[in-house]
Amino acid sequence: MNATSKAFLTMDTAAPKQNPALPGAGRILLVDDEKDSRQYVMEVLTTAGYLVEDYENGAAGWKALQANNYDLVVTDNKMPQMTGIEMIEKLRSARMAIPVILATGTSPVHEFVRKPWLKPDAILQKPFSSEQLLETVRKVLAADGGNESGNGAPRPPRL
Numbered sequence: 748m749n750a751t752s753k754a755f756l757t758m759d760t761a762a763p764k765q766n767p768a769l770p771g772a773g774r775i776l777l778v779d780d781e782k783d784s785r786q787y788v789m790e791v792l793t794t795a796g797y798l799v800e801d802y803e804n805g806a807a808g809w810k811a812l813q814a815n816n817y818d819l820v821v822t823d824n825k826m827p828q829m830t831g832i833e834m835i836e837k838l839r840s841a842r843m844a845i846p847v848i849l850a851t852g853t854s855p856v857h858e859f860v861r862k863p864w865l866k867p868d869a870i871l872q873k874p875f876s877s878e879q880l881l882e883t884v885r886k887v888l889a890a891d892g893g894n895e896s897g898n899g900a901p902r903p904p905r906l
Contacts, residue, residue, distance in 0.1 A: 773796065773797045773798055773818060773888075774797075774798045774800075774815075774816065774817050774818045774819075775792055775797050775798065775799045775800070775817060775818065775819045775820070775821060775884070776799075776800055776801075776802070776808060776811055776812060776815075776817040776819070776820045776821070776822075776845075777789060777792070777799050777800065777801040777802070777821050777822075778801070778802050778803075778804070778805060778807070778808035778820065778821070778822040778823065778826070778831070778834065779801070779803070779821075779822065779823040779826070779850070780803050780804055780823060780825075780826040780827060781823065782803070784823070784850075784873070785801050785803065788801075788821060788850070788880060789801050791877040791880050791881065792821075792880070792881075792884065795881055795884075797884070800815070800817075803826075804826050804827050804828045804829065805822070805826050805828055805829025805830055805831060805833060805834045806828035806829045807828075808820070808822065808829075808834055809829060809834055809837055809838075812834075812838065812843065812845070817845055818845070818846075818888060818891070819845065819846050819847075819848065819884065819887060819888060819891075820834075820838070820845055820846070820847045820848070821847075821848045821850055821871075821884070822834060822835075822847065822848070822849060822850065823849075823850055823851055824849055824851040824853070824854075824855055825851070825852075825853070831849055831851065832849075832855055832858050832865055835847055835849070835865050835867060836862070836865055839864055839865065846867075846868040846869075846887045846888070846890070846891045847867040847868055847869075848867060848868060848869045848870070848871055848883055848884065848887055849867040849869070849870045849871070850870075850871040850873060850875070850880075851870070851871075851872070851873060852872070852873040854870050854872065868887045868890065868891070869883050869886065869887050871883050
């Protein structure tokens with residue numbers, strides 16, 4: 748077990764007192780190759796009332812994105828077969844209007860400088876608390892409610 752996994756195991760996983768899920772905006776795709784991290788995020792989000800499907804790599808997550816409708820993608824970056832950034836690039840190229848939270852230990856800032864259109868709607872630095880995760884999910888889903896990206900730019904229609 749690595750240091751990040753241990754950090755996830757020591758965080759407070761107490762269920763929130765209120766259900767923050769927004770009506771009609773609660774189907775989340777979770778993609779992370781780290782089992783402990785994935786289980787932690789899954790537990791926090793499902794306890795909060797969100798419907799979550801999880802996959803252990805970017806390629807499997809991409810297949811799920813093509814086959815299903817989601818309200819939000821929460822993805823790690825460094826994963827086998829396809830990184831989170833590569834998945835965001837495919838998502839943007841396909842003009843899929845789904846907000847993305849990049850939950851990662853290292854933010855690929857150099858990629859965002861070279862290709863600013865790849866910047867996700869939010870970046871959540873690992874390790875994070877359940878409160879930080881839920882607050883970020885709420886903010887991104889609320890910002891997407893008007894069919895706008897987190898930076899105010901219009902989103903293309905969902906295909």
